[in-house]
Amino acid sequence: MTASTSTGSAQPSPYSDDVTSDRWAWLAGTYWYVPTETLPALQVVDIREQRSRIINDQTLWFIERYESGYLIGRAAISLDGAEFSPLTMVGSVTPLGDVSVSFASTDTVSLSLRDGVTTASLSTGAGRMIQRDGAWSFLMQMTNGTGVGNVTHWSYMVQSTPSDESWTNLPGMPGVSIGDVFAE
Numbered sequence: 001m002t003a004s005t006s007t008g009s010a011q012p013s014p015y016s017d018d019v020t021s022d023r024w025a026w027l028a029g030t031y032w033y034v035p036t037e038t039l040p041a042l043q044v045v046d047i048r049e050q051r052s053r054i055i056n057d058q059t060l061w062f063i064e065r066y067e068s069g070y071l072i073g074r075a076a077i078s079l080d081g082a083e084f085s086p087l088t089m090v091g092s093v094t095p096l097g098d099v100s101v102s103f104a105s106t107d108t109v110s111l112s113l114r115d116g117v118t119t120a121s122l123s124t125g126a127g128r129m130i131q132r133d134g135a136w137s138f139l140m141q142m143t144n145g146t147g148v149g150n151v152t153h154w155s156y157m158v159q160s161t162p163s164d165e166s167w168t169n170l171p172g173m174p175g176v177s178i179g180d181v182f183a184e
Contacts (some may be wrong), residue, residue: 010121010182015174017168018079022066022068022069023095023099024066024069024093024129025096026066027063027066027071027093028063028064028065029063030062030063030064030159031060031061031062031063031159031160031161031164031167031178031182032060032061032062032138032157032158032159032160033060033061033157033158033160033170033171034057034058034059034060034062034155034156034157034171034172035155035156035158035166035171036172037156038154038155038156039056039057039058039171039172040054040055040056040057041054041055041056041057041079041151041152041153042054042055042070042151042152042153043055043149043150043151044080044145044149044151044152045149045151046148046149047148048071049063055079055080055151056078056079056080056172057078057079057151057153057155058077058078058170058171058172058173059075059076059077059078059153059155059157060075060076060077060170060181060182061073061074061075061089061157062074062075062083062089062182063089064088064133066152069092069093069095070090070091070092071089071090071091071093072089072090073088073089073090073093073153074086074087074088074089074106074182074184075087075088075089075103076181077103078173079151081151081172081173085107086104086105086106086107087103087104087105087106087123088103088104088105088176089101089102089103089105091125093129097128097129097130098126098127098128098139099125099126099127099128099129099140100125100126101124101125101126101127101140101150102122102123102124103122103124103125103144104121104122104123105121105124109132110111121144124142125140125141125142126140126141126142127139127140127141128139132156132158134180135159136159137156137158137159138156138157139154139155139158140154140155140156140157140175141153141154141155142154160178162179166178167179177179182183
């Protein structure tokens with residue numbers, strides 16, 4: 001049994017008992033963003049004094065490939081309307097929809113060379129696939145940063161296509177296009 005979204009793509013039923021199939025293979029080639037209602041994130045700016053503030057966190061995903069339960073792609077993050085920072089995205093989604101994703105900066109400022117190998121710190125998120133408003137969404141949680149300052153965010157990740165309003169007018173980033181962020 002499949003369900004279909006507003007974009008018309010066939011997607012697996014949340015009630016499938018076939019946990020051995022590549023039920024999430026349709027994720028390949030899809031784009032995802034943070035909707036308006038879950039843009040707020042908590043930023044700790046001084047852990048010693050427990051100072052924090054609410055900021056907007058617009059995160060974008062382009063899942064380029066899906067291979068046997070693994071996701072490979074690109075992501076971009078903008079905190080409080082700043083320019084998007086590019087990230088590499090690698091993760092997994094189990095047949096039952098549990099998700100684990102890691103992100104590494106591709107910005108040369110964030111990369112370092114150790115023993116001839118380029119390294120970057122990782123951020124990780126965990127979540128699951130859920131049905132929301134008749135379509136599949138990721139429901140994710142992550143924390144990123146250091147003991148001095150970090151960002152914690154839970155959010156839905158909602159699919160976007162070029163025919164959606166969100167494609168050309170991202171929540172929290174008016175006039176910014178998903179296509180422009182991921183342009184080569």
